[in-house]
């Protein structure tokens with residue numbers, strides 16, 4: 203019978219038992235499939251209560267070390283070859299540890315996500331078909347993974363067929379694949395004048411000449427787009443029409459139709475980056491690509507809806523572009539991980555993905571409300587379910603000045619200057635991401651920002 207070795211009183215007994223279990227698995231003293239003693243057996247041996255053993259096994263279950271089977275007992279799940287998760291996966295430093303609140307990253311709120319996903323990961327590890335997804339794939343991935351991707355994309359584009367899905371390693375990779383397949387070095391490509399910095403760095407590393415099209419509170423301004431098309435004859439437009447990063451605009455339907463019309467007129471290809479589209483509950487707009495499907499690549503990923511570490515995204519593209527896109531996937535990463543694509547497919551097919559979306563939408567709504575209550579007196583652009591807000595600073599602030607001061611006061615926001623497509627010009631905006639900290643920390647940070655804004659003479663705070 204397995205008996206844990208532990209000593210000292212530094213931690214509760216159940217944790218010492220769980221740690222001993224972890225050590226013994228690491229050291230191969232316990233093998234996958236080994237049955238652990240019953241609660242009663244071990245409790246009697248160690249002279250503790252069965253409840254303590256139960257807690258130890260629960261803790262080991264949470265660490266993914268053992269699994270309990272009703273009526274059969276508790277079994278060792280698999281051999282740990284790395285350091286214990288408790289050491290590797292330190293949770294991100296909280297405000298309590300760093301004295302800092304980070305509002306600089308747009309990502310889903312944890313909302314117990316780790317616990318939600320633990321079961322799916324264990325299920326994947328134990329699934330009889332595991333062997334089939336451990337090999338190289340051809341044709342850009344397994345058909346079943348593309349089918350799941352199509353089901354996800356159909357939430358926005360009901361007509362999407364799985365044969366036109368390309369699986370990518372996240373949206374950043376999707377952008378790389380689409381930009382490099384649909385334009386050439388030295389060509390002009392367009393995006394919003396304030397855009398996601400990943401687009402700027404990609405354009406530079408791929409040798410594309412990136413130009414920013416003017417935006418207003420409804421996104422890209424069609425007249426400016428037309429002008430840029432006349433002047434530069436661009437190959438491509440990258441556009442984020444819903445919860446634009448960073449300005450948080452939503453483009454109305456008429457403007458989407460107008461942009462599609464201009465794209466036809468100037469033979470422009472569109473990359474419709476809809477990574478935040480899933481957050482919209484109002485469901486009033488079709489994605490931009492629906493207005494010009496013959497010349498658009500629809501792009502999304504699961505990074506914001508489920509979790510960034512999945513690194514799974516989907517492109518939905520016209521049939522004649524598929525071989526170019528797939529070939530670029532092969533050149534860049536050969537294939538996105540089929541293991542992750544399987545996990546993503548399981549989450550989508552089981553409906554858990556949709557449930558997680560709902561969790562994020564609700565959490566975002568609460569946080570947007572909080573932002574409106576605290577910063578509502580300022581010029582902020584908020585959407586009921588988006589992950590961030592855009593704040594236009596009052597005089598005399600510049601965006602760098604405000605971001606620096608906020609940092610000096612323990613809150614990180616991103617200065618609008620980081621988003622300038624052409625790295626020139628000035629901005630009075632800052633982007634504030636709402637989902638990372640706890641709600642209490644968020645309230646504290648937003649109140650701190652409000653107090654900085656209210657100060658009559660900004661520079662006095664330095």
Ligand SMILES: Cc1ncc(COP(=O)(O)O)c(C=O)c1O
Nearest residue numbers: 372373374398442447477503505
């Ligand atoms: C507009 C936009 N596109 C693409 C990405 C990249 O997403 P992923 O993490 O899936 O690569 C981001 C990430 O913040 C984004 O804001």
